[in-house]
Amino acid sequence: MTLRTKFILFAVFIHGLLLALAWFVLQQNKYLFLGMELLVLASAYTTIHLYRSFFKPLTLIRAGIESIKDKDFSTKFMAVGQQDLDELVNVYNRMIDQLRQERVAQAEKHFLLDKLIQASPAGIILLGFDNQVESINPAAERFLGQQAGTLTGEHVSQLPEVWARELKDLATGQSTTFRINGIWTYRCHRAHFLDRGFQHYFILIEELTEAILQNERQAYEKVIRVMSHEVNNTTGAINSILGSLGYYANQLQPDDREDFEHVLQVATQRNTNLSRFMANFAEVVRLPEPKKTPIDVHALLQNLHRLLEPELQKRNISIQWQLTPQPLVVLLDAQQLEQVLLNILKNAMEAIGKDGEIQLSTSSSPPQLCITDSGGGIPEHVQAHLFTPFYTTKANGQGIGLTMVRDILVNHGFGFSLSSGSTEQTTFTIKF
Known part of the structure; x- marks a missing residue:
């Protein structure tokens, strides 16, 4: 039974007693009966006024609760000239203003975070409590080679083969680095954040391919340039000497001349092959930008x-x-x-x-x-x-x-x- 019902029943009971008493007084003295009637009317008026004064704050509180339940933070109440009620109205209005500001700030932060996730060059996989994929950003879609719609709701073990093998047993706070198809290199780190008291897990994917390729290229470019310079200078000088030695063939006996020329030819051909070998390496270094x-x-x-x-x-x-x-x-x-x-x-x-x-x-x-x-x-x-x-x-x-x-x-x-x-x-x- 609500407080409102109890109050109404109590008021009806009291005024019923007063009316019964007035009926008995009527048998004794009519003038006294009229006084009793005036007393009953005054009591009824006072009771109704007190009822409105007592329960108007409750009505206000109930309306405020309904607005908060509906997440309507735009409804505010106006002062009515009653001190106690006006204080309650002021407190409620300040609370609603604070809730509205916090909700706007939270929505703006959520919108900004969502934009950052979508635009991030790093892949992000948000996970549920059972290691199920809740959402992935476009970078992760590109890395995994699949659309978000086909992966959402799937367990981590259902990701593409290499990804599933590397990520299904990855513990929170750990990282792993692996290579796909012998070229694409990724580093994955699993972490978590708190949201409304609950832990939410995610996997951050960073592509290292470009950095690794650049470091590799810088390393072998330097080596190839040095090797090519030294080999070409050396083979050029040796071929020149071998060519000069060829003029002495006529001074040898016919039996020795053939072996001598063959040795010179083999040595010259070997130097030529070595130069061609280095030229092939140099082609990799001199690769021009594509003209599309x-x-x-x-x-x-x-x-x-x-x-x-x-x-x-x-x-x-x-x-x-x-x-x-x-x-x-x-x-x-x-x-x-x-x-x-x-x-x-x-x-x-x-x-x-x-x-x-x-x-x-x-x-x-x-x-x-x-x-x-x-x-x-x-x-x-x-x-x-x-x-x-x-x-x-x-x-x-x-x-x-x-x-x-x-x-x-x-x-x-x-x-x-x-x-x-x-x-x-x-x-x-x-x-x-």
């Missing part, structure tokens, strides 16, 4: 096919074409991309050896090229080092082919990956 023009990738592939067709026929390797009906026009440096595709196709041919196929497929949404060969795949321990400068698994390799491919594609701003699936096939993907 609109180019049809399909036309580039057709030209390279005609160039490599004799070798393909010799090895009995077939080309499977799966190109989009419309030309795939991309802004790029035709000469540099042709070098990239030539290197990839030659690697595919060498991986197959004989009797196999190379599949060339393109798509327009998103624009990309996939080159898949049936060469038996790449061992997992090799995949992590494929784009490392001067790393090679070939007997006479120099380890600069994929390094040049990497630098050209990075300079173009193209995404790329080299992976082997369970079908013993290797796919090189270029995302334009």
Whole structure:
């Protein structure tokens, strides 16, 4: 039973007693009855006035509670000229002003934080209590290669393969650094923050690829320049001396002359090969900035096919074409991309050896090229080092082919990956 109901019942009971008493007085004295009636009316008026005075603050409080429940911080009350009630009104209005200001400030901070998260170059994955993805920002979408809609609500273990393996057991406060496809390097750190008394976890993803590539490039550029300078100077001087020694051949006996000339020829050829070897390294250092023009990738592939067709026929390797009906026009440096595709196709041919196929497929949404060969795949321990400068698994390799491919594609701003699936096939993907 509410206080209002109790008060009303009490007032009705008292005034009922007064009316009954007035009825008994009526039997004794009419004038006294009239006095009693006036007393009852005065009491009723006073009771109604007190009722309004007592319960108006309660009505005000109830209205304020409803406004706060509805999160309506714009409703304020006006003073009514009653001191106690006006004090309550002033307190309520100040409280509402403070709540409104705090809500506006919180909304502005939340809006700013959301903008910073969306614009951040670092990837951010917000997690729920059960390691489920609550949201990810555009940078994390780009790193993971998937849209937020496909990942929201999924457990961390359901992320793309490498990401799931590295992040599912990552403890709060710990960091991990790993490489994907032998080129893209990421550092991930798991942390938490408090919101309304609850801990919320997140994973911060930082891409280190550009910094690592720049440091690598600066290191091997210096080494190559020094080596190239010293080797060219040395081989040039030696070839000059060897050429001068050739004039003494006529002074030798015929039996010795042939061996002498052969030795000079071998030494000269070896110096020439050494100079060519260093020149190949220097090409990586002297790689110019791409001069981009609109180019049809399909036309580039057709030209390279005609160039490599004799070798393909010799090895009995077939080309499977799966190109989009419309030309795939991309802004790029035709000469540099042709070098990239030539290197990839030659690697595919060498991986197959004989009797196999190379599949060339393109798509327009998103624009990309996939080159898949049936060469038996790449061992997992090799995949992590494929784009490392001067790393090679070939007997006479120099380890600069994929390094040049990497630098050209990075300079173009193209995404790329080299992976082997369970079908013993290797796919090189270029995302334009």
